[in-house]
Amino acid sequence: MRNIISLTKEDQIGVFDKGEGGAFLRADKRQFQTLNDLWKTSLGLFWTVDMVDFSKDGQRFKELPEHAKRIFKLNNGFQALMDSGVVNIYNHLVTLTNNSDIAKSYSQIAFMESIHADSYSAGLIEMFGAEAEEVIDIVYTDATVRKRMDLEIDKSAEMIQDPTVGNIFTVIAATYLLERVKFPFSFFITLTLNKGYNNAINGFSQLISRIASDELEVHVPTNKTILKHMIDYYKLDTTIITDMCATMLEQELDWNRYLLKDGQIPGYNERIGEEFIRYSANKALRDLGIDIPVIKPNDFVKWFNFYRDPNNKQVSQQEAKSTQYQKGTLRNDLERFNDDFLQ
Secondary structure: OOEOOOOOOOOOOOOOOOOOEOOOOOHHHOOOHHHHHHHHHHHHOOOOHHHOOOOOHHHHHOOOOHHHHHHHHHHHHHHHHHHHHHHHHHHHHHHHOOOHHHHHHHHHHHHHHHHHHHHHHHHHHHHHHHHHHHHHOHHHHOHHHHHOOHHHHHHHHHHHHOOOHHHHHHHHHHHHHHHHHHHHHHHHHHHHHHHHOOOOOHHHHHHHHHHHHHHHHHHHHHHHHHHHHHHHHHOOOOHHHHHHHHHHHHHHHHHHHHHOOOOOEOOEOHHHHHHHHHHHHHHHHHOOOOOOOOOOOOHHHHHHHHHOOHHHHHHHHHHHOOOOOOOOOOHHHHOOOOOOOOO
């Protein structure tokens, strides 16, 4: 029987080996300094939705074309619900580890994800009022949105029923890919929509920039560190991850086409979306040390990494108001990026 916490001193190297209970959070038994550094980074990034101003988003959103409204609602309805699910995944992983560094990191990430989920909902309420429920409930009403959540839900169910090292590894890998492939694509769409329609959803764009920083600067590198350790320690076959990534890639390409079925938005069409998704999936695998051919970032990936940085947001907003901006292309905003901008 597994207890809420172990009173037997255990070897922490295994990190997810079966023990009698959870780990004490102790600073004297630091095994992963990288995780501790990322935990400190998360503290520096702390924010709440009260720091975001949505006051103009609702009115300006009404001015968008119908197909752009549809893309926004599908995209962020998914994010609101999936972030809620991720909270549960991380909280459950905390109960399965006997390593204090991992327990502390996942506890903090679960807290951050709860802020994300609540902020999506709060932002949608600010924009739509009572109609926000329709967007937040989109997982119940749209089969394609629901299907986009199946992989993580199915793998998590397997882990809960049978918490073997292999099943735990699979869930962490699925969560890593979710936050490295699916989430950045969603962020890209929202930021591009805001840019393409002259800062129409500036508040939501600011929210996405904050969430993207948490995900890509803390959550993704945390899971990368843990996955690489598990691969080395347990001698795990990385085919599990490559197969899962291939499945997710096809799923995301279908999602890309579904979003655009009623029309494009400035700076985003099917080709741009496909290249963004393929680059993200490729980078996710290569960052784990999996030997596959390199896909270089194109200008849209470079733009995303620049534009999502809150430190660059003031410059980007000024550009978005420029009357020289060419709708339907990001060329004016991208000319200054070269091949060395993102490696």
